[in-house]
Amino acid sequence: MVNKQVLLAQRPQGMIQFGDFNIIETITPVLADGDMLVQVQYISLDPAMRGWMNAGTTYIRGVEIGELMRAFAAGMVVESKHADFKAGDSVVGIMGAQTYAVIQGKHLTKVDASQVPLSWFVGILGMPGMTAYFGLLEKGLPKAGETVLVSGAAGMVGSVVGQIARIKGCRVIGIAGGEAKCRSVVEDFGFHAAIDYKSVSNMGKAIKELAPNGIDIYFDNVGGEILDAALLNLANGARIVVCGAISQYNASEVQGIKNYMKIISARGTLSGIIVLDYFARAAEAINQLGIWLQEGKIIYKEHTVEGIDHFASTLQMLFTGENHGKLILKV
Secondary structure, X not given: OEEEEEEEOOOOOOOOOHHHEEEEEEEOOOOOOOEEEEEEEEEEOOOHHHHHXXXXXXXXXXXXXXXXXXXXXXEEEEEEOOOOOOOOOEEEEXXXXXXXXXXXXXXXXXXXXXXXXXXXXXXXXXXXXXXXXXXXXXXXXOOOOOEEEEEOOOOHHHHHHHHHHHHOOOEEEEEEOXXXXXXXXXXXXXXXXXXXXXXXXXXXXXXXXXXXXXXXXXXXXXXXXXXXXXXXXXXXXXXXXXXXXXXXXXXXXXXXXXXXXXXXXXXXXXXXXXXXXXXXXXXXXXXXXXXXXXXXXXXXXXXXXXXXXXXXXXXXXXXXXXXXXXXXXXX
């Protein structure tokens, strides 16, 4: 098979550019025992990819120059030399940004795409959905009647966090960019209120007006000034869950936290969430999220762009805010 691959050409300086990647064509190798040939159909585009493009190791090794760009993907088995998989099976895993993957079966998970679209397994029923599920429930520990603030509320993770918090009986406030996204946060995802960070002059004051008694849980997807404003409004015993800092990923100089002393006065806790830590419990999250989707308690939206040649421009959309829903590249 002729395989198109997206390789990392250089380390980004600021915003991702087209020149940061090379797209090449190769021929898929002959399968060894335990291997499978998978036709990649959907590639998940996630903010974490920006961190993976940097040198060094954080929670996972950075992608080296000239290497295949790391990506979660879903696809169909074309040929199998693994006893547990056969041609036609739907699978998900870290298969990279390419049209075909030759990969060992132990690195893939078989999924049932007969009831829901296969793309859902790189979205609501994949890594982003599990991040929202475990991040809020295991780190945020929501209780009925509490107030939850979510940044990046129109995004995949943020929108699901808010909906789970609402299901758990919390009052939910979202922060998003632009009138249309804020309207969607309230009307589509059921948040009780939304703040447009692009139109407010004082974020701390805007949060205070909607949460005069303070924030019990702050789920942070953006970092920077919004994180600092949230810290000014913590209730006693507040939990801050740090999932990402998308406002900082392309910054030449990362903004530090100024108001961290508020965590002390609020007797609060701050913790991070890495979804890889919960993969052994994936079935739990997928099952419960599936029930909520079936019951109409969670609304899920996808924003799909077609064609692997559009990888760079589509990935940019995460950082410009152009996407409306989970961003997916259809191969």
